[in-house]
Every structure is written in structure tokens, then in C-alpha cells.
Amino acid sequence: MTTSAQTVAVPARAKTATAAATVRRKQGFQHGGWFIAPFLALFAVFVVWPLLRGVWLSFTDANISGEGASFVGLDNYREALNDQAMWDALGHSAYFTLLVVPCITLLAFLLAMLAHHIERGKWLWRLCFFAPFLLPSTVAANMWQWLFTQGIGLFNETFGLDTPWLTDKSYAMLAIVITTLWWTVGFSFLLYLAALQGIPGHLYEAAKLDGANAWHRMVHITLPMLRNITGLVIALQILASLQLFDQAVVMMDFGPGPELSTRSFVQYTLEQGFTAYRVGYASAMSIIFFVIIAAVALGRMALLRTREEGTR
Amino acid sequence: MGRPDLNRRQLLTAAGGLAVAGSFGFAALGTGADALASGADTRVRYWNLFSGGDGANMITMLDAFRKEHPDIAVKDSTLQWGNPFYTKLAMAAAGNRAPELGVMHMGRVTGFSPGRLLDPWDVDLLAKYGVREQDFNPALWKRGVIDGKLYALPLDIHVQLCFYRKDVLKKAGLLGDDGRMIPVGSTTEWFDVLKKAKAVQKKGLQTIGLWTNDQNFQWWFFVAFYTQLGGEWFNAENTEVLFDPDKATQVLEFLRQHVTDGYVIPGAPTGEQFINGAPFTWEGNWSVPVFSGAKLDYGATPLPPVFGKQATHAESHAFVLPHQAGRGGATNDGAHQLAAYVVQHAQQWAAGGHIPAYTPTLSTAAYKKLTPQNEYVSAMDHQATEPKVWFAGSTGVLAQDLGPVVVSSTMGSAKPDKVAQTMKSHLTKLLASKNPMDGRTAAQGGAVA
Numbered sequence: 001m002t003t004s005a006q007t008v009a010v011p012a013r014a015k016t017a018t019a020a021a022t023v024r025r026k027q028g029f030q031h032g033g034w035f036i037a038p039f040l041a042l043f044a045v046f047v048v049w050p051l052l053r054g055v056w057l058s059f060t061d062a063n064i065s066g067e068g069a070s071f072v073g074l075d076n077y078r079e080a081l082n083d084q085a086m087w088d089a090l091g092h093s094a095y096f097t098l099l100v101v102p103c104i105t106l107l108a109f110l111l112a113m114l115a116h117h118i119e120r121g122k123w124l125w126r127l128c129f130f131a132p133f134l135l136p137s138t139v140a141a142n143m144w145q146w147l148f149t150q151g152i153g154l155f156n157e158t159f160g161l162d163t164p165w166l167t168d169k170s171y172a173m174l175a176i177v178i179t180t181l182w183w184t185v186g187f188s189f190l191l192y193l194a195a196l197q198g199i200p201g202h203l204y205e206a207a208k209l210d211g212a213n214a215w216h217r218m219v220h221i222t223l224p225m226l227r228n229i230t231g232l233v234i235a236l237q238i239l240a241s242l243q244l245f246d247q248a249v250v251m252m253d254f255g256p257g258p259e260l261s262t263r264s265f266v267q268y269t270l271e272q273g274f275t276a277y278r279v280g281y282a283s284a285m286s287i288i289f290f291v292i293i294a295a296v297a298l299g300r301m302a303l304l305r306t307r308e309e310g311t312r
Numbered sequence: 313m314g315r316p317d318l319n320r321r322q323l324l325t326a327a328g329g330l331a332v333a334g335s336f337g338f339a340a341l342g343t344g345a346d347a348l349a350s351g352a353d354t355r356v357r358y359w360n361l362f363s364g365g366d367g368a369n370m371i372t373m374l375d376a377f378r379k380e381h382p383d384i385a386v387k388d389s390t391l392q393w394g395n396p397f398y399t400k401l402a403m404a405a406a407g408n409r410a411p412e413l414g415v416m417h418m419g420r421v422t423g424f425s426p427g428r429l430l431d432p433w434d435v436d437l438l439a440k441y442g443v444r445e446q447d448f449n450p451a452l453w454k455r456g457v458i459d460g461k462l463y464a465l466p467l468d469i470h471v472q473l474c475f476y477r478k479d480v481l482k483k484a485g486l487l488g489d490d491g492r493m494i495p496v497g498s499t500t501e502w503f504d505v506l507k508k509a510k511a512v513q514k515k516g517l518q519t520i521g522l523w524t525n526d527q528n529f530q531w532w533f534f535v536a537f538y539t540q541l542g543g544e545w546f547n548a549e550n551t552e553v554l555f556d557p558d559k560a561t562q563v564l565e566f567l568r569q570h571v572t573d574g575y576v577i578p579g580a581p582t583g584e585q586f587i588n589g590a591p592f593t594w595e596g597n598w599s600v601p602v603f604s605g606a607k608l609d610y611g612a613t614p615l616p617p618v619f620g621k622q623a624t625h626a627e628s629h630a631f632v633l634p635h636q637a638g639r640g641g642a643t644n645d646g647a648h649q650l651a652a653y654v655v656q657h658a659q660q661w662a663a664g665g666h667i668p669a670y671t672p673t674l675s676t677a678a679y680k681k682l683t684p685q686n687e688y689v690s691a692m693d694h695q696a697t698e699p700k701v702w703f704a705g706s707t708g709v710l711a712q713d714l715g716p717v718v719v720s721s722t723m724g725s726a727k728p729d730k731v732a733q734t735m736k737s738h739l740t741k742l743l744a745s746k747n748p749m750d751g752r753t754a755a756q757g758g759a760v761a
Contacts, residue, residue, distance in 0.1 A: 063748035065406030151577040
């Protein structure tokens with residue numbers, strides 16, 4: 001009765017294996033636990049605790065001094081949802097994201113292709129495309145603020161324009177988008193470049209032997225092989241762009257831009273918290289923003305999962 | 313034997329613990345340690361927001377004080393001005409880690425929870441060190457008084473000025489016999505002046521630098537000209553909005569006309585173009601050191617009274633006592649002494665363009681010799697200020713709400729009359745809203761002087 005012997009034997013073996021694993025896990029935690037303890041402690045103090053505290057504050061009318069706050073229930077949330085200025089600010093962040101994400105993805109891909117295929121002075125291209133990313137946001141934003149200034153700016157001068165880039169609401173956000181592209185494309189460029197270098201050369205050779213031209217190789221090898229990295233670039237860019245703040249604030253001289261047209265969600269939250277001292281209200285807005293960003297991230301993950309399942 | 317057995321590990325742990333505890337302890341005892349290090353008995357921590365030329369002037373004054381008072385160690389910290397400063401000051405006062413002395417803009421004092429985040433000055437102690445109410449412009453002194461107590465000791469007033477290039481104006485025939493710009497009494501006269509200046513100025517530059525897209529400057533200009541028109545904000549009880557949209561429209565149209573008539577390049581830098589030869593710029597008096605440093609032949613007068621009445625926007629730097637639970641004793645005395653000293657020795661401060669609040673300084677020969685300061689010292693007597701409510705003051709809620717709206721009119725993306733209505737509705741909303749610091753509206757708040 002080999003079958004029954006096996007059926008008996010397998011659970012028995014599994015049992016000992018499980019027990020051993022439990023022991024190992026216990027020992028593993030004893031040692032490993034200490035290694036991750038510093039991280040856990042910092043995470044708890046600087047992420048979990050502020051988050052919980054933020055949630056609590058959002059149900060109060062706390063001010064900046066932290067004194068005399070009382071519980072107000074959902075009042076802050078109710079007010080926020082009826083606050084046109086908040087919706088406008090959210091709209092500006094979303095508009096910025098819609099403009100930046102496709103442009104940066106495409107641009108990063110094209111630049112990476114260029115840097116990957118050019119043979120001479122390879123390092124120079126890489127440096128040129130990546131270097132702006134190393135600048136602090138204030139430096140990049142200040143530079144471009146000068147370039148965009150109407151009347152004396154290099155941008156209008158070069159292209160023979162007289163566009164009020166920073167002072168008209170139809171252009172202000174565009175100016176911020178252009179600055180952001182120049183400043184941050186380097187990071188996505190680097191991801192693409194690494195991914196391009198990771199595509200095995202033999203795929204191209206085999207395709208060439210089969211008579212595939214450059215276009216075919218691009219569509220049938222390069223793009224599919226880059227699909228994961230494209231997903232990553234898009235996801236990271238969406239999350240980063242929704243959090244638009246520093247470059248916009250610096251370029252608009254710490255104001256909300258012409259007719260409030262560049263006031264982002266983060267900026268409006270900051271204004272409520274640190275100019276109007278309404279910490280409770282600002283906390284409620286932060287939580288709302290947290291939910292929105294989490295929803296975007298989860299939505300993207302869900303989308304990715306269905307797509308992966310579809311290809312299986 | 314009471315002595316416990318110690319192994320090496322326990323000893324190390326104990327030593328480590330002591331070291332950590334010790335470092336916290338010394339941090340907490342910083343006051344004493346620093347004072348000992350400097351050999352002084354009393355340490356006065358002083359937070360200010362002065363950078364650039366103002367910062368250098370302040371440090372010169374502090375050094376002079378240190379020399380005269382070796383028994384007081386002044387530990388000054390300069391922080392980023394604007395909201396970051398006020399946030400830190402509020403949190404320090406709330407957390408009982410406040411410095412002995414601080415600086416604020418006068419307009420922000422009402423909203424800074426006097427009595428909770430700020431302690432009142434001991435007027436007798438100030439008098440002991442030579443500073444008395446009668447040595448100040450009465451309107452200015454009163455702005456620092458809340459519920460009958462002095463919360464802000466004024467150091468200066470700073471105003472928006474009309475800077476002009478004498479070389480250009482001379483060519484245009486706009487310079488009087490006294491070498492100063494000819495007086496202007498109406499908007500027509502003002503635009504006539506601009507027209508004449510434009511005819512002779514260097515090409516490629518704007519005629520007047522007006523900070524058209526800066527929400528702070530545009531707001532300050534609005535306050536000045538609205539005051540010139542006799543415009544009011546709220547009734548005395550802060551229960552009713554008296555803002556007049558018609559007057560506001562007049563002001564907004566006036567500001568806008570500079571752009572439509574082509575005297576301004578929107579977004580162009582003001583000071584740089586002035587240095588390069590632009591005939592006019594409206595700038596804060598803190599630009600005096602910059603223009604003097606560039607060795608320009610220039611003058612500076614308060615904003616022209618185009619609506620008939622003299623009024624120019626004024627804010628004021630003032631000394632405050634951030635709230636300390638146990639305020640008193642030698643450190644508090646030292647804070648009073650230091651503030652009184654700086655206020656009385658503001659000749660140095662005047663070099664930075666500010667008008668000293670301590671009036672005896674204004675009548676000294678040394679001050680009268682300062683140009684162009686002596687040309688605009690009269691601004692002290694016609695200050696246009698924001699209403700005395702919790703949401704007013706430099707970079708405060710009011711400026712933040714209304715500044716961008718004024719900009720949209722000046723830049724031409726919204727109509728002046730519509731903007732005036734928007735401003736009124738903002739003011740109505742703000743007047744009814746509660747001060748987050750104490751949950752009281754302006755009508756209920758301690759904003760009554």
C-alpha cells in the first residue's frame with residue numbers, strides 16, 4: 001500500500017518541517033527583530049504616531065499652539081467638502097499631474113533611447129539629462145523664474161515671444177510644468193536607461209535574423225520589455241505630481257499664482273495650517289488628501305494586477 | 313554589603329544611560345551653561361526675523377549693547393521671516409520654550425493671542441530704562457495696546473515709498489527747486505508725470521516698477537490708496553463690514569491703469585530696473601540701502617496723494633515678550649533693558665531705511681542729515697494700516713485672502729468692480745469667522761484697544 005504509506009508519511013514529514021520552521025522563525029525573530037527594531041521605532045515615532053495624531057486632530061478645532069482644542073466631530077470634513085477653494089486647489093494639482101505625467105514618461109523614454117544608442121560621449125548625454133535632477137527645487141525654480149520673466153527673460157527672448165508666463169493664469173501652470181519636466185525628467189530617464197540596458201541583446205539579434213526592421217524591433221521587443229518600468233515611472237510620477245508644492249511656490253514668489261491658478265492642494269493645506277493657524281482643519285484636509293493618494297495608488301495596483309492576470 | 317554586583321555589561325549600560333541622560337540634561341540647562349560660558353549672569357534669548365541689511369544693522373546694535381552691558385549675555389537667533397517665523401514663535405510660546413524677547417509685525421499682534429502666547433510689557437520697567445509712552449507717535453503706541461495692556465513695543469514703522477531718479481526727472485522738468493519731485497495731488501496729475509518721465513527715460517525699461525504680480529505689495533498699495541479715499545473696513549464694534557466697493561473700484565482701476573497705459577512691465581523686477589535708469593519704483597523703505605549702495609541720484613517720497621489725502625501703507629516692527637510660564641526675574645528685566653536700548657539707539661536702524669518709532673531720534677541732527685530718510689519721515693503722521701483685527705497684519709490671513717484678488721485686477725484677468733465685490737464678501741466671511749487661537753470672532757475678541 002504505497003499510496004497510503006505515502007499519505008501518512010507526508011503529513012508526518014510536514015509536521016516536523018512545520019515545527020522546525022516555527023522554531024527557526026522564533027529564533028529568527030529574536031535575532032532579526034533586534035535588527036529591525038531601530039527602524040520600527042523610528043517608523044512608529046515619525047510616521048505612525050503623527051498619522052494617528054493627525055487623524056485625531058482632524059476631529060478637533062485645534063490651533064497652532066495646541067491649546068484649548070475641543071472635539072468637533074466631522075465638522076472639519078463637512079466644511080472641507082463644501083470649501084470651493086479646496087476643490088480648486090485639488091483641481092490645480094490634478095491638472096498639473098495630467099500635464100506632467102504623459103510628458104515626462106515620453107520624454108524620459110526618448111532621452112533614454114537617445115543616450116542608449118549614441119556611442120560618442122555617452123557620459124556627457126547621461127550627465128546632461130540627469131544633472132538637473134540633482135538641483136534643489138528652490139534652485140531649479142529660481143532659475144526658471146528668471147528665464148520665464150516677461151520682458152527680460154531668456155525664454156521669450158529665444159523664441160521671439162512676449163508671453164506673460166508667470167503673471168497670466170493661462171500660462172502660469174504651463175511654466176511650472178516646463179520647469180518640472182526639465183528638473184525631474186532625469187530620474188525617470190535613469191530608470192528607463194537601466195531597463196534598456198537590461199534587455200538581452202540576443203533578442204534583437206534573433207529578430208534581425210528574422211528580418212525585423214528597427215520599427216518592428218521597437219514595437220515588438222523594446223516597448224514590451226519596458227512595460228513594467230513604464231508602469232513604475234507612471235505610478236511614481238502620479239504620486240509625485242499630485243504632491244506639487246515647492247517649485248510652484250518658489251516660482252510664484254510664495255503666492256498662489258495669478259488668480260490663485262497655481263495654488264496646489266498641499267499649498268492650500270499649509271496656508272490653512274500655518275497662516276490661518278487652523279491645525280484641525282488642515283489635518284482634515286491632509287487626511288482627505290491621504291485618502292485620495294491612497295486611492296490612486298491602490299487603483300493603479302488593481303489595474304496592474306488585472307493586466308498581469310490577463311497576460312497570464 | 314549593600315554594593316550590588318556589577319558585571320561589565322551592566323556597567324556599560326549604566327554608563328550609556330548616564331551619557332544620554334546627561335546630554336538631555338545639558339540641553340535643558342542650556343541657559344545656565346551658556347551664561348556661564350560667556351561670564352555673564354543673565355542670558356536673554358532674542359528671536360528676530362531680520363536678514364540682509366536689517367540683520368547687519370541689528371547685530372551692530374546688539375554688539376553695542378553687549379559692550380555696554382557685559383552682565384547680560386544676548387543670544388540672538390535670526391529666523392526666516394513671514395509665516396515660518398510666526399509658527400515657530402507660537403509653538404515655542406505654547407510649549408513653554410519661548411525666548412525672553414521676540415520681534416513681530418505690529419499688525420499681527422492682535423491675532424497672536426495676547427495674554428496666552430504673548431506676555432504684556434511692564435511699562436514701569438520700560439520707563440526705568442528710559443522708554444515712555446510720550447516718546448512715541450500716539451497712533452503707533454496704541455496699536456500695541458490690547459485690553460489696556462502694552463503687548464508690542466514699536467521699534468520702527470516701515471512704509472511703501474515712491475522712489476524717483478533725479479537725473480531722469482530733471483530732464484523731464486519734474487524736479488522742483490528744492491531738488492525733490494514736484495507734488496502730485498490727483499490721478500490725472502500722476503499719470504501726467506508718468507507720461508513726461510516716459511518721454512525722456514531710457515528705452516526698454518518700464519517707467520515705474522509696481523510689483524504688479526506680488527500679492528503683498530499690491531495689497532499694501534491697495535490699503536494705502538483706499539485709506540487716501542477715506543475708505544473704512546469695519547465698524548468700531550467689528551460687527552459690520554463698512555468696506556466700500558465703489559471706493560475700492562476706484563483704487564483698483566487706478567492700479568490697473570499703470571499696466572493698460574504701458575508704464576509697467578508686468579513681472580519685471582523693480583529695483584534692478586530702477587538702478588538701470590527706470591524713473592520710478594514703488595518699493596518698501598528697506599530698499600534705501602540698496603539704492604544708496606548703487607550710488608544713484610535719487611529721492612524717496614511717501615506714495616503720492618492721488619486721491620487728495622496723504623496716506624501711505626505702514627507696518628511696524630515691534631518687540632514682544634513671548635509667553636513664558638514663569639516670566640519674571642533677571643532674564644525678564646534683561647529683555648526689557650535690551651528692547652529699551654535698541655528702541656532708543658535706532659539711529660543705526662534708520663540707516664536701513666526704517667523710520668524709528670522713538671520720536672526723540674527723529675529730531676536729532678544725525679537723523680535729519682540722512683537722505684532720503686528725511687524726505688519721507690512725515691509718513692509717520694499719515695499711516696495707512698490694516699484694521700486692528702485678529703486676521704490682519706503682515707503676511708496674515710487678510711493679506712493672503714485679498715492680495716491675490718487685487719493682483720488679478722491689476723493684471724487684468726478680473727474686472728475691478730467685480731474684484732471689489734469679491735473683496736467685500738471675503739471681508740464679510742473673515743469678520744464672521746472665529747480666531748482659531750481662542751475661538752472668538754473679531755467682535756468677541758480682545759481686539760479693542
